[in-house]
Amino acid sequence: MTCSWMHRLPIVLVTAAVSAMMPMAVPAQAGAPIIGRWDLTVQGTNRAYPSWVEVYLSGHRTLVGRFLAGFGSARPISKVTYDNGTVHFSLPPQWEAEPNDVQVTATLAGDRLTGTIVQPNGEKHRFTGVRAPTLRRTAEPVWGKEVVLFGGTDMNAWEPLPGGESQWKVIGGLLTNTRSGANLATKQKFTDFTLHLEFRVPKGGNSGIYLRGRHEVQVEDSPLGEPSSTHLGGVYGFLAPNEQAHKGAGVWQTFDITLVGRRVTVVLNGKTIIADQTIPGITGGALDSNEGEPGPLYLQGDHTAVEYRNIRITPVVGSPK
Structure with missing residues (x-):
């Protein structure tokens, strides 16, 4: 039942009165x-591996985000809880064999995170984290001299990465990975x-180009259809091409x-498919998570x-500015 005094007040005043009685969000x-x-x-x-997380605000009060394990692509986090320096979130498995959720709990002190990831198989992995650098440049780049990393004669600029037997060879002037094996990285490191x-993949083929060893541009025999961040030319899991x-093959x-x-x-192939877009973070398969440091170019050879x-x-x- 509406209070009788409200009938005698202008609408604006009634609205103000009701608003005053409601709790503020x-x-x-x-x-x-x-x-x-x-x-x-x-x-x-068995070893240390890189990971990445982003937390942002949805609406007024709900924290959400996305999380990258040491493999696969960044996956969404539906809710992040933060209370007095303690962070927690969970998310369903992606490529893990077990059906259980991944559980992440951490403590934030200043700009440093320390915490634990409980994997779907029950393993507990400790981690540390630092706030990612912006990598924002304030001056136009000054380009140096071109460096030939492969000109058709030798692999002197390259070295295989640990994790498998290298199948990389120079065959007929081509840098060739004959079958699944080790990844191949430049000895030199780069910033900007x-x-x-140029590349050629067989039917069903899959490789990748890791920029600074951390951000994969996908190389594969992609299916036709809507462009995807996991198809040819995409920055894996983050940026989709604007066209096929x-x-x-x-x-x-x-x-x-x-x-x-x-x-x-x-x-x-002469078409700009990603135009001056921001890469949010590392992609699965990154060598490390030290985003502010130079890194090698590496070619995926384990597929x-x-x-x-x-x-x-x-x-x-010189140094980026």
Whole structure:
């Protein structure tokens, strides 16, 4: 029943009176210090591996995010709880064999996280984390001299990474991975650069180009259809191409990739499919999570056969600004 005095008041005053009687919504999490991107280093069962998490505000008070394990792609977090320095979230398995959720609990002190990841199989992995650098550049890049990383004669600029037997060879002037084996990285490390290379994948083939050893641009015999971040030219799990520009299996194709800070432009076969977009964080298979440091270029060789040729990189001169 409406109070009789309300009938005698103008609508504006009634609205104000009712609003005054209602509890105010308090955006308790709006300034939570956990908000942001975090580079993690996890102590696994046999080795340390990189990981990454992003936390952001949905609406006034709900924290959500996305999380990258040491493999696969970044997966969404439906809710992050943060209370007096303690962080917790869970998320369903992605490529893990067991059906249980991944459980993550951490303590935030300043700009440092320490915590535990409970895997679906019950294993507990300790981790530490630091706030990810912005990598924001305030000046135009000054480009140096082009460096030929592979010109068709030798692999002197490259070295296989641990984790398998290398199947990389120079065959007929081509940098060839004959079958699944080790990944291949440049001996030299880079910060900002523009990269040109040509590649050929067999039917069903799969490889990848890791920028600074941390951000994978997908190389594969992709199906036709809607572009995806996990298909050819996508930054794996983060950035989808704006169109399908691939030529198919068994055909030589070209990439021209520019990376400045977190900003990436990908040109596939002469078409700009990703235009000056921000890479949020590391992708699955990254060598480490030290995003502020230079890193090598590495070619994925642990999936299928693939061929590369004419690999050239032009780095920036001096420290990025």
